[in-house]
């Protein structure tokens with residue numbers, strides 16, 4: 142699979158005596174939407190932290206877009222084209238919705254979608270241009286009506302959307318979503334599912350999704366990797382994962398197989 146966008150080989154990290162992640166092998170082709178699931182403490186967020194430079198792996202290799210990125214500083218990983226959201230929302234709570242996107246606007250101009258829906262006359266200066274681009278971007282996420290609201294005052298589901306919008310403002314090739322549906326009700330989760338499918342298509346994204354909501358994971362992912370106690374115990378299509386006895390025992394439980 143030399144053409145994979147992301148290729149992870151024998152990835153591992155140890156904290157003191159704890160092997161939090163070991164021997165993880167995974168790949169993602171351009172445009173794929175892949176799930177990463179497993180019980181609490183299985184090593185999912187730790188894997189994200191290694192992919193984004195927060196932790197330096199103690200073993201293994203991470204190749205992204207043909208380059209080795211294991212152990213790079215997080216800002217360099219972002220520059221290579223990987224953005225993420227966090228399990229616990231991390232917005233600039235005291236800034237407006239618009240400013241949250243503006244501070245992350247390193248790459249909006251790179252988005253074809255923005256330039257095609259919003260052709261800016263060349264006389265706009267940098268600041269005006271950034272503001273217009275950021276607004277056009279908010280509109281895609283249904284967040285333009287909240288532009289002047291402080292982020293902390295947004296309804297929860299909208300905060301989650303804003304986090305995704307902000308991650309996308311850096312124009313990533315690979316987007317890592319850490320439990321984006323956590324704390325959402327059924328309607329918000331459904332809307333989020335549609336949003337993920339939409340941005341994937343419109344922004345030509347590759348997405349790795351950590352999520353406990355199995356309807357969401359099974360509903361939109363092409364393939365799924367399953368971690369348990371820091372090790373991969375299965376990978377495959379949603380149908381294969383749903384009927385895998387190891388996965389049922391470690392995570393899904395009997396009822397999901399019905």
Ligand SMILES: Nc1ncnc2c1ncn2[C@@H]1O[C@H](COP(=O)(O)OP(=O)(O)OP(=O)(O)O)[C@@H](O)[C@H]1O
Nearest residue numbers: 156159161179180181182183184185186187188228
């Ligand atoms: N900085 C750290 N120092 C020590 N142990 C850590 C550190 N980061 C993670 N761990 C440990 O690594 C293991 C995996 O944790 P991780 O947060 O990756 O699990 P997870 O699969 O994301 O769980 P959850 O679904 O609850 O978010 C846990 O035992 C955790 O305590």
